[in-house]
Amino acid sequence: MNRATDEFVAELKEILSESQVSINETVLEQHSKDESYHAISKPDVVVFPMTTKEVSEVIKLANQYQVPVVPFGLGSSLEGHVIPYDRGMTIDFSLMNKVLEIRENDFLVKVQPGVTRSQLNKELKKYGLFFSVDPGADATMGGMAATNASGTTAVKYGVMRDQVRDLEVVLADGSIIHTGNLAAKSSSGYHLNGLFVGSEGTLGCFTELTLRVYGIPEYILAARASFPTVDDAVEAVVAILQAGIPVARVELVDEPSMKQVNQYSETDYKEQPTLFLEFHGNEAGLKQDVQFMKEIVLDKNCVGIEFETDNAARHRLWEARHHLAYAYVHGYPGKKLMVTDVCLPISELSGAIHHSRKTLDLLGLNGGIVGHVGDGNFHVLLMIDMNDKEEVAKADDFNEQIVMYALERGGTCTGEHGVGIGKQKYQEKEHGEALNVMRKIKQALDPHHLFNPNKILKMGK
Amino acid sequence: MNRATDEFVAELKEILSESQVSINETVLEQHSKDESYHAISKPDVVVFPMTTKEVSEVIKLANQYQVPVVPFGLGSSLEGHVIPYDRGMTIDFSLMNKVLEIRENDFLVKVQPGVTRSQLNKELKKYGLFFSVDPGADATMGGMAATNASGTTAVKYGVMRDQVRDLEVVLADGSIIHTGNLAAKSSSGYHLNGLFVGSEGTLGCFTELTLRVYGIPEYILAARASFPTVDDAVEAVVAILQAGIPVARVELVDEPSMKQVNQYSETDYKEQPTLFLEFHGNEAGLKQDVQFMKEIVLDKNCVGIEFETDNAARHRLWEARHHLAYAYVHGYPGKKLMVTDVCLPISELSGAIHHSRKTLDLLGLNGGIVGHVGDGNFHVLLMIDMNDKEEVAKADDFNEQIVMYALERGGTCTGEHGVGIGKQKYQEKEHGEALNVMRKIKQALDPHHLFNPNKILKMGK
Known part of the structure; x- marks a missing residue:
């Protein structure tokens, strides 16, 4: 692999217009990071193609010069996916937005x-x-x-x-x-x-x-259900799924995270472990489903359930949930976000969340637990001071313990964030021999390893 | 690629027990065909492993002797998938059935x-x-x-x-x-x-x-809705989907096929283009959905709708639908079944079915049209006299016209039957450059092309 030389950049400017090729320091910096805690690294050059043909031509050029190629959307990845550790050319797709x-x-x-x-x-x-x-x-x-x-x-x-x-x-x-x-x-x-x-x-x-x-569904109903413990909330989810009630969303937000929600989103939700739920369907069917759901959650010690049928309250609820990661970032200025992302068979979820909380306490880390619990996927949000080596080491240790717990129970090290650079070290453990199959596929389709090098799989130079 | 030699068979018998290795003529014949019209070809040897380890060891041996390997389930494939045209070893999985x-x-x-x-x-x-x-x-x-x-x-x-x-x-x-x-x-x-x-x-x-x-859903409701024309039935399906009514099954059976159903399954269903429908959910939701569905189908000229809530009638209905291919086979002794299997975007379905019927008539072929119309997937069932060269040529021509019509409209040559040997000739047209990617993957994972050789992709010897 080579760095992008002046000659390479000059040739890029023959394919694209001057304004579509940037070596401006600010632009390079914008493409040196994502929303995660992973170390930054700048590309040598950023291109902004407008057509498929342009993408094809800059890639042909990169192939000719053996320059790494990293595609870039908005940089909201959470495991360093878009960070060009081998430098080279970042392709920013912001002009291809139709x-x-x-x-x-x-x-x-x-x-x-x-x-x-x-x-x-x-x-x-x-x-x-x-x-x-x-x-x-x-x-x-x-x-x-x-x-x-x-x-x-x-x-x-x-x-x-x-x-x-x-x-x-x-x-x-x-x-x-x-x-x-x-x-x-x-x-x-x-x-x-x-x-x-x-x-x-x-x-x-x-x-x-x-x-x-x-x-768009004919009828949408959202609800917040509060529980005395996270365990109760998770058990309620398992019971809802087992009852065959077709939920459209079911999110767990633990007590520390509810506090963060209220602070950031100026809501006054109960600061207890909470399920955010949503149901999509026709009115008659939903009413029957929701009645059944209520019986189930009450049976699992639910201490309060609030329904939100009007659009505004529903949107406020989901915005509050969506902004949670930003709420943490906002609440801990100067710190960086590390999010775990394991996913397990649903029968293992309660144990896994329990294990996470216990491990957090043992390591003396502060973290919020949230999750797409209907899928068996949950996140622990940690705010890390990257200058505090001990804290970084503890967070890494925590992440690893969470991953190992999941892998030993048929789960995966990443439910939705992807591997990037952060989950690479768990690929061998998770996939075993299958990793060789992945390497063969990578080798067959990208023989010079120029496409987002050393992400997911380490392939060598 | 080599044939399975006596030496190879002798070595197989060292890995497996005597009874798990067969070169018996009847056994070879049983593994020379599927349920399609494709020409038969016998394997050299059939093995019946009982464990993963046994499968691994016979495959290692095949690799060593460069003998082709064809996996075999029950032989119900419809495009010659399991027919070993390069002979070699068929692995029958019937003893691994736990x-x-x-x-x-x-x-x-x-x-x-x-x-x-x-x-x-x-x-x-x-x-x-x-x-x-x-x-x-x-x-x-x-x-x-x-x-x-x-x-x-x-x-x-x-x-x-x-x-x-x-x-x-x-x-x-x-x-x-x-x-x-x-x-x-x-x-x-x-x-x-x-x-x-x-x-x-x-x-x-x-x-x-x-x-x-x-x-198993709390509540299941099945229905048969009859229409004056196939077009009306297809338009009703499109309208049902667009209304967001969550159907669990929606099958089209045309008039000739309804006749075949009644004859074979001894039912007395109306011999008109018919939709077989099924809905899964809770009782209240289903009642609302079905009321809405009734309005839609009546608006599309439905001439009769019968609901079947009791299990026996529902099972009879789906058995009749499932046995349709066998009904055709039974109704045309000595002939072989050729089934087309295109799938298109739903907006193109009505035109495609219309085109099929017109092409059948033009070529003077008899065929029934049935389909999983909710997915845009339909089949034309043709009974072919394989000794009548003209009829075979006409059927091939018909199949090709159906496929081309679908491919030109964003569809696929096979919605669910697979490529096998029958749809191989359309792979280039359907996948274009992507076929090279598939070839590279095959080459990377099976460098000697021993696994079901020349199915899906032609790779050479």
Whole structure:
């Protein structure tokens, strides 16, 4: 791998316009980090292509000069995915941000990778449609596909991978492929949609995405249910799922995190372990579901349940939940956010959360526990002083203990944030021999290891 | 690639017991065909392993002798997938047919590849659970995963790929990997679950599958709705989907096929284009959905709608639908079944079915049209006299016209049957440059092209 030389940059400026190629220090800095605690590293050059052809051509050039290529959406990743540790060229997709086509009768939308979640939903609303994946951050569609993002609604609508019908991908040699089609299902050829989603820029750069969207539900009901303990709340979730009640969202927010919510979002929610719930459906069905749900949570020691049917209160509730990570960041100035992200079979969830709290206390760390508990996925949010070596070491130790607990019980080291640089060290333990298969695929598709080098997999130079 | 020699067979008998290795002519013949019209070809030897270790060892041996390996479930494939055109060794998984573990609280089940759909559902029923994928044939789980099977319930529960949490896979060199974990979602590493599902035995042999299962719905309602024309029926489906009514199944059966149903299943259903529908949910919600659905179908010229709430009538209805392919086979003794299998975006479905009927008439072919119309997937069932060259040529021409129509409109050449040998010639047209990516993956994982050679992709010797 080579650094981007002056000659390389000069050639980039022959492919793109002057303004689409930047070596400005501020621009390089903006592309040196994400929202995580991982060390920063600047690229040599940032390009802002406007078309697939431009992406293909700059990648061909990078291939010719053996310069690393890192795709960049909005930089909201949480494991250092977009940080160019081997420097080289970052491709910023912010100028490729058009909603290209809405096929309302097919429940499909075609977008460029730089389109953000809120931008897409604003467009879709005109058609009575919405895009389901909701990771909190207002991430780009390209970035969300690259990490297989999910979030609060996955329990009903699935993760990012479930929404992708087709990707236009530029490969390491600059060639352009389509990974799927517009049909709702297919048994034709290998499942490239699935392979490229979650590949974190290590196999290709996405230049167009065709995504599944949904009709806005006829009726939506949100609720907050408070419990004396986190255990009670988790047991209530397991019971709700086992009863077959189709929840659209079910989020756990523990007591310290509820305090952070109230402080940041100026709400006056009860400061007890709380489930934020949402149900989508028709009115009659929902009323029956919710009645049943109430009986279940009361049976699990629920001490208060509040329903919010009007849109404003519902939005306030989910905004408060979404802003929680920012609430922590805001509440601990100068510290950096480390978020654990394990996911386990639901029967192991209660034990895992219990283990997390115990380990936090043992290590003397402050942390909030929140989670997409309907999927068995939870996060511990830690605010770390990166200059305090002992605190950093403790946090690393904590993260590792959480991961090992999950892996020993059939879980995964990352439910939705991805591997990036932070979860690389657990790949061997999690995948075993299968890691060799992943390496063979990487080697076959990116023989010079130029695409987001050493993310997910260490491949050597 | 080599034929299986006497020496190879002798070595197999050192790994397995005598009774697990067969060169008996009847056994070879049983493994020379599937349920399709494709030409037969016998393997040299059939093995019946009982453990993953045995599968690994016979594959290592095959690798050493460069003998082709074809996995075999029950032989219910429809595009020649299991026919060993390069001969070699067929691995029959019928002795690996145990349900290994039911984790009812996690909605997961671990099975061996030879477990059939009906066997699994019989086990699951004891726990109030069911396995959703229902392709009609009583196929094995291994076979269904190999082809990414789906069927009548995919519109609500998704296809086979959506149910697979983990596969134990024996690779071409005999090594054993796990492709996933037990968590409901993961962003860790490349999505090997998705890659191996639908790989039709060309990348590995499945020896264990961990699958998602569901709680049996509280309330199930089935209905038959008759229409004057197929167009009216399809338009009704599109309207139902657009209204956001959550159907669990919606099947189209055209007039000739209704006649076949009545004859074979001794029913007295109206012999008009018919939708078979099913709804899963709670009673109150379903009643509201069904009321809305009734208004929609009546608006689309529905001439009669019959509800079946009791289990017996409901089972009779779905049995009749499932037995339709066999009804055709039974009704045309001596002829072979050719089934088209395109899938299109739902907005193109009505045009595609119209085009099929017109093309059938133009070519003077008899065929029934049925389909999983909620997914945009439909089949034309043709009974072909394989000795009548003109009829065979016409049927091939017909299949090609149907496929081209779909591919030109964003569809796929196979919605659920897979590529096998029958859809290979359309892979270039459907996938374009992406076919090279598939070839690179095949080359990386099976460098000697021994695993189900020349299925899906032509790789040369």
